[in-house]
Amino acid sequence: MIYETLSSEYVFQFEASVKASLKNTWKYVSDTERANQFLGQPVMEYKDFPLPKGGSKKEGLQTNTGFTFRFEEQPSEWVEEKFYQIVRDYTQGPFKRLIHRLELTQVDEEYVRIKNTMRVILRWKILAPINLLKFHFDIIPRYRNYQLAVASHTANDYNIGITEIVKKIKPEEHNALLHKFSLISHNELLCDLIASFILKSQDLDLMRIRPYRLAVIWHEEKREVLEFFLRGTKEGFFDMNWDVLCPSCRGAKSSSHSLSEMKKKVHCSSCNVDYEADFDKSVELTFTPNASLRKVFGGVYCASGPGSTPHLKAQVRVLPNQTEEFEYILLAGVYRIYSQQSKAVLEITSEISGQTIDTLHYNGIESQKISILPGKKKFLLSNSDLTEEITVKLEHATWLENIVTASEVTAMHEFRELFSSQVLRPGEEIGIKNLTILFTDLKGSTEFYNTRGDAFAYKAVSSHFDILIQNISKYDGAIVKTIGDAIMGIFLLPVNAVLYAIQVQKEIKELNEKEYGENVIILKVGIHSGPVLAVNQNEKLDYFGKTVNLAARVEGKCKGGDIVITSTLYENEAVKELIEKEKIKMEIFESNLKGFEESSELVRLILSEQ
Numbered sequence: 001m002i003y004e005t006l007s008s009e010y011v012f013q014f015e016a017s018v019k020a021s022l023k024n025t026w027k028y029v030s031d032t033e034r035a036n037q038f039l040g041q042p043v044m045e046y047k048d049f050p051l052p053k054g055g056s057k058k059e060g061l062q063t064n065t066g067f068t069f070r071f072e073e074q075p076s077e078w079v080e081e082k083f084y085q086i087v088r089d090y091t092q093g094p095f096k097r098l099i100h101r102l103e104l105t106q107v108d109e110e111y112v113r114i115k116n117t118m119r120v121i122l123r124w125k126i127l128a129p130i131n132l133l134k135f136h137f138d139i140i141p142r143y144r145n146y147q148l149a150v151a152s153h154t155a156n157d158y159n160i161g162i163t164e165i166v167k168k169i170k171p172e173e174h175n176a177l178l179h180k181f182s183l184i185s186h187n188e189l190l191c192d193l194i195a196s197f198i199l200k201s202q203d204l205d206l207m208r209i210r211p212y213r214l215a216v217i218w219h220e221e222k223r224e225v226l227e228f229f230l231r232g233t234k235e236g237f238f239d240m241n242w243d244v245l246c247p248s249c250r251g252a253k254s255s256s257h258s259l260s261e262m263k264k265k266v267h268c269s270s271c272n273v274d275y276e277a278d279f280d281k282s283v284e285l286t287f288t289p290n291a292s293l294r295k296v297f298g299g300v301y302c303a304s305g306p307g308s309t310p311h312l313k314a315q316v317r318v319l320p321n322q323t324e325e326f327e328y329i330l331l332a333g334v335y336r337i338y339s340q341q342s343k344a345v346l347e348i349t350s351e352i353s354g355q356t357i358d359t360l361h362y363n364g365i366e367s368q369k370i371s372i373l374p375g376k377k378k379f380l381l382s383n384s385d386l387t388e389e390i391t392v393k394l395e396h397a398t399w400l401e402n403i404v405t406a407s408e409v410t411a412m413h414e415f416r417e418l419f420s421s422q423v424l425r426p427g428e429e430i431g432i433k434n435l436t437i438l439f440t441d442l443k444g445s446t447e448f449y450n451t452r453g454d455a456f457a458y459k460a461v462s463s464h465f466d467i468l469i470q471n472i473s474k475y476d477g478a479i480v481k482t483i484g485d486a487i488m489g490i491f492l493l494p495v496n497a498v499l500y501a502i503q504v505q506k507e508i509k510e511l512n513e514k515e516y517g518e519n520v521i522i523l524k525v526g527i528h529s530g531p532v533l534a535v536n537q538n539e540k541l542d543y544f545g546k547t548v549n550l551a552a553r554v555e556g557k558c559k560g561g562d563i564v565i566t567s568t569l570y571e572n573e574a575v576k577e578l579i580e581k582e583k584i585k586m587e588i589f590e591s592n593l594k595g596f597e598e599s600s601e602l603v604r605l606i607l608s609e610q
C-alpha cells in the first residue's frame with residue numbers, strides 16, 4: 001500500500017493479483033454495485049437531473065458513520081477489461097472529491113493484476129487521521145478481499161452471489177426450504193440448487209431472479225427452472241416482477257407485480273429518453289423471494305459502474321473542443337458509437353467482408369454507417385462543442401440473453417393456467433412482433449348433434465378437446481380460448497404449431513379408428529403467424545389484429561383432417577424443413593379470404609388418405 005499526502009489530498013494505491021481470466025476478473029471488479037454491497041457500504045439515493053442537450057446528471061446521497069455525503073456523480077469512464085474511473089464531487093460531508101481508478105493488466109497466462117488508485121480530497125483536514133485509519137484498516141482490506149475473491153469465482157457463475165464466502169447456511173433453514181420446494185418440484189437437485197441460491201446470495205442477486213440464467217449456469221432445462229418459479233409464485237414463495245427495460249441502458253425503469261399495473265409508456269431518467277413497452281423485447285418477467293422465504297433489500301449501492309451496463313464496452317468523457325482516444329478489439333457484430341449530448345451515431349458492422357480500417361473517428365456531428373473487418377481498433381472521439389463536455393459510448397448492439405420475455409411466458413400453457421388473473425389493464429394494447437396463431441374447428445358438428453344425439457356427440461366432442469388440451473404444453477403453446485367447438489391456440493415458434501397440429505390430427509385419426517371405426521370426429525386446423533396486439537378481453541389475456549383474423553379465415557379453408565397454413569408460415573425455415581423431412585404431401589393454392597382484399601397463398605398439408 002502506498003500513501004502520498006499532498007496537503008488535503010490523500011492517494012491510496014493497492015494491488016491484487018488473481019489467478020483468473022481477464023474477462024472474468026473484469027466481470028467482478030466492474031460490478032461496483034456488487035462490490036459496494038460486499039464492502040458493507042450503506043445504500044445510496046440517486047436523483048437524475050436532465051441535461052439540456054441530452055442525458056442526465058446524477059446526484060447521490062449517502063449517510064455513513066454519522067455523516068451525510070451529498071455528491072454529484074460524474075459520468076464514469078471505462079474501457080472494458082482495461083480500466084474504469086469513478087469520480088464523485090461532494091457538496092456535503094467530509095470529502096470534497098473521491099476518485100477511484102482501477103486498472104487491469106494481464107501479467108501472464110494465468111494471472112491478472114488489479115491496480116487500484118483512490119484519491120481523496122478532504123474538506124476538513126482536521127478529520128484526516130480518522131479518514132486515513134478508516135481507509136487503511138477498513139475500506140482497503142475489504143476491497144482487496146472482494147478482489148481476491150474473484151479468483152475463487154472464475155467460472156460462469158457471475159450471477160451467483162459472492163456472499164457465500166462469508167455466509168454459512170444453517171442446515172435447518174435449508175431443510176425447511178427443501179420441504180417447501182418439494183410441493184412444487186420432484187427434481188431434488190433443482191430444489192437443492194434453488195434453496196442454496198436463496199439462502200446464500202447477495203440481495204442484489206435476488207432482486208430480479210432470471211430463471212433462464214440460472215438454468216444455463218446449472219445446466220438445467222430452462223423451461224423446468226421457469227416453471228419452478230411460476231409454481232413457486234403460485235404457492236406464495238416468490239413474487240413476480242414485470243420489468244420494462246430501457247432500450248438504451250437495459251435497466252428496469254418500471255416494475256410491477258402484475259401485468260395490469262404495468263405501464264406502457266416509460267421514461268428513463270438516467271438516459272433521459274421515453275420508450276414504450278413491447279412484449280417481445282422490453283417486458284421481462286423476473287422473480288423475487290417472497291418475504292416469507294427471505295427478506296430482500298433492494299437498495300442501490302452504485303449507479304454508474306460499468307457492470308450495470310455490460311453492453312457498453314467503453315464510455316469516455318470528452319471536454320469541449322478536445323479529442324480522446326482508446327483501443328478496443330471489435331468482435332464480429334454490430335457496434336454503435338454515440339453520445340446522448342451530440343446525437344450523432346457511428347454504426348459499425350464488424351464483419352469479414354468489411355473494409356480494412358484500423359482507426360475509427362467519431363466527430364459527434366454526422367451520423368455514419370460503416371462496415372469494417374473485426375480486430376483491434378483505435379478510436380478517436382472528438383467533441384466539436386466549444387462549451388459543453390460530452391460523454392461518448394461504445395455500445396455492442398446485442399439485446400439481453402436468457403431473459404424471459406412477456407411474449408414467451410404469456411404463450412405458455414402453465415402460465416395461463418396458473419395465473420389466469422394476470423391480464424393487462426382494460427383498453428391497454430401491447431404489441432408483439434411475431435406470434436403464431438392456430439384455430440381449429442370441428443367439421444359438421446351441428447348435424448353431428450342432430451343425427452347422433454346429444455350424449456354421443458358430447459362424448460366425442462369432449463374426447464377431441466382432451467386431445468387438444470393434453471398436447472398443447474408438449475409443444476410449448478397455450479390455448480387462449482374455446483369458441484363453441486373451436487379453439488384458438490398460440491405458439492412462440494411456428495414449427496411448434498405445425499408439430500402440434502400434426503400430432504392432434506394423428507391422435508384424432510387413431511381415436512376414430514379405435515372408438516368408432518369411421519371418421520366421426522373431423523378436425524380442421526388453420527395456422528398463420530405475424531404481429532399481434534395483446535389485449536384484455538373479458539378479463540383474459542387475448543390477442544387481436546389482422547394476423548388473428550387471417551388465421552381464423554385460413555382454418556375455414558380446411559377440408560377436414562388436413563392442416564392449412566399461410567405462405568408466411570411455409571417460408572419459415574424450420575417449418576419448411578419439417579415438411580421436407582416428414583415428406584408431407586402439400587397442395588399450394590390461392591384463396592380469397594373473407595374480409596381480406598388481396599388473395600392469399602395457402603398451403604394445405606395432407607397428412608394421410610382421409
Ligand SMILES: [Zn+2]
Pocket residue numbers: 246247248249250251268269270271272
Ligand atoms: Zn435508460
